[in-house]
Amino acid sequence: MKAFFTLVFIFLTSTTFASEQAEEIFAQLTPSLYQIKLIDKASGEKSSIGSGFQISKDGIIATNYHVISSYARHPEKYRIEYLDHRGKMAEVALVSVDVINDLALVKRRVEGEMPYFQLSDQKPIKGEKLFALGNPHDLGMIVVPGTYNGLKKESFNERIHFTGSINSGMSGGPVVNKSEKVVGINVATSGNQIGFLVPHDKLVTLFNNYNKTAPANIKQQMAEQLLANQNKLMKALLNNTWQSKELAGKAMIPIIEVPFIRCWGDSNADKTDALILAAIANCSLDENTYLSSHFFTGSVEIEFRYMQAKNLSDNKFYHLYQQQIARAGAGNRAGKNDVSEYQCHHDLVAPSSTANTNKAINNKSIFCTRAYKDFSGLFDVLYLGASVDKNQQALVSHFTIAGVSQENAMAFTGKFMEAVSWK
């Protein structure tokens, strides 16, 4: 079904073996590789760890946003520290983030010139041998060899597909080519030797922007990035073709033809004792933006459900149908400190269909939204349309979008409502 990716986190399993040869090659890079720790101020203990690597002589260290996300959200509660190859620890400052590409820059104090990682100026070629580095334990740097497999297909925000076992705790570590130049940053794994990297050009952009003007406020920087990213995503969704497609031969539903929205189907045709025959089409964006361990955004889910009564009275069919639509939930995780509660509105709506003008549908439509507390102007929205014009058939059209502006949300809702009809 859905492919889920686990972010490479923190917790320590040590099954990695570094080839001796590789270790020799990269021995000289060790001083520029760090373990990044988030220390809870009150308890004085670390609350999460990851890796980081120095990219400038004046002490800029690149890591993953998700490694330091708790600090970015609650700077008063934590401090960030590095641990170098000689076991030296010191505090660093968060200077810039790219929340969309899961990158962050922190700065350490330096005395004199220091060695640092060179960022590559070209993309690797498919099949090229790469080395993922990390410093998850107090043992020092580990090296994992692997292969570059191009960019991940169907992704909205680019990720490199890396065949090699990226380990927990290696998040934020660099991936270098044979000439010791950084081509990516460890970010996630989906198990079985499949790893994902942030392409190095994202880091280059972030670093260059930082050198031009350092952001004054991290929270505001994040808000701007989220707003810009949803604009890009919604523009792609609204401007691409909405292919009208049949569902169970009875309904017309829109399929948005963009590669990063993937669709799956299911039905209960095999269950002979079911009272209602149901066919479901489910399309979603397979990626989302990590803001904190309890707060994700940027997800898009679209679902269509066609239902047909089998030997049921109309009333009973509608009664069961109501139970089906009564508990739609948010598409993303968010807590009390992140968002407001949902505000909802419902009405009877008969859209003038763009797909099939003479077989319009009559819906009970429900729209709900909740606002982000730290990123004003962003909302999670939910729409649910339930057809109420056929005695024995029903069509549910539903979507959720997380982290979207009001304008984009309403443009999408309007287009979506008019794209659904009976066949």
Add this chain to the structure above:
Amino acid sequence: MEVEMEITQRTEDCTSEIESTKAVDNDDLSLEQGEIIIEEISRNHKLLHRHKLKQNEISIGRNYQNDIILTDPHICPKHLSLKHSQGIWHLSDNNSVNGTLLENNLHKRQNAHQQVINDGDVITLGKSQLRVLFNDHQVSDTIAFSPFESLIDLIRHPIAVFISVTLFMLIAGNIAYLNQQVETNISQLFVSAFSMSLLFSLWPAGVALVSHLTKNEPRILAQFGISFVFFILMWFSDLLEEIVAFNSASSSVLGLLIALLPIMLAVSLFWLNSYIGFHMSAKRRIIVALSITALLFGGTYLLQYSKKREFNPHPNYNATIMAPVFLIAPSNSVDHFIKQSNDLFEQASKAALDED
């Protein structure tokens, strides 16, 4: 044992006192024959017994020589006597252990010894109370049968009760049928309908029991008939509420109004329950009906409120949908819906700021 001893001793005391007072009593005999009504009443002034006596001297106490014999152990064997002379009744306490109090509209509880008795006075002796009335006491006006009476007569008819219980079971069975996710058979539905009606029978049965215990007529069939008629009406009000919710948008005023319907029905049911089961003043009956309703709905609200989580990550919307036959209202356009939904963003932003 000790207590008994004490009582015996007190009894002796009383008796000795009586001997002395009797001599005084004999002095003034009146020619006119007195007539008096003495009611034994309970603490909340419910009538227990009524005595109508035509004599000039009445003795009240615990022993069997008295004209009115009371069983209260706190009363002396010869507790008090009432005497009639020249159209006036006097009370004399025979030096009883616990005394005698007189209460009327003018005076709150005073010592009754040697007091003049007026119409309507309440004498407290021991833990018992007696109300004294004269034959010219004003009785309240006759209450005409209210129109409810004929309605209740109709509803409490065994056939009517049977019909309403059956109808209730049909409805309960139908609800059970609608809620079943899998195929069901008749016997399952019957069992659930039967147990549902048994459960709902507890209310009229309870009311009848209470009215029986408070010395009122239980009128069990009337209670059953009325209660089940109202249970059915409440189901109809639910249905009506559902139809309104289905046909209207979330900002509808009608939806709010219709929510009052079950409350009104509940008040009416409780009012009728108390009308059938208990004798009380019209004002009191309204207060009782209103307070039970407040208790029921307020309690339900409190229960829901206490269960409410601090933050609800799920949307809370009204998803009422019904078969197309119930669809009466015209549908709106997408533009109108979008316009209405736009207001939500402002509300949500405000909520986000408020909660901070």
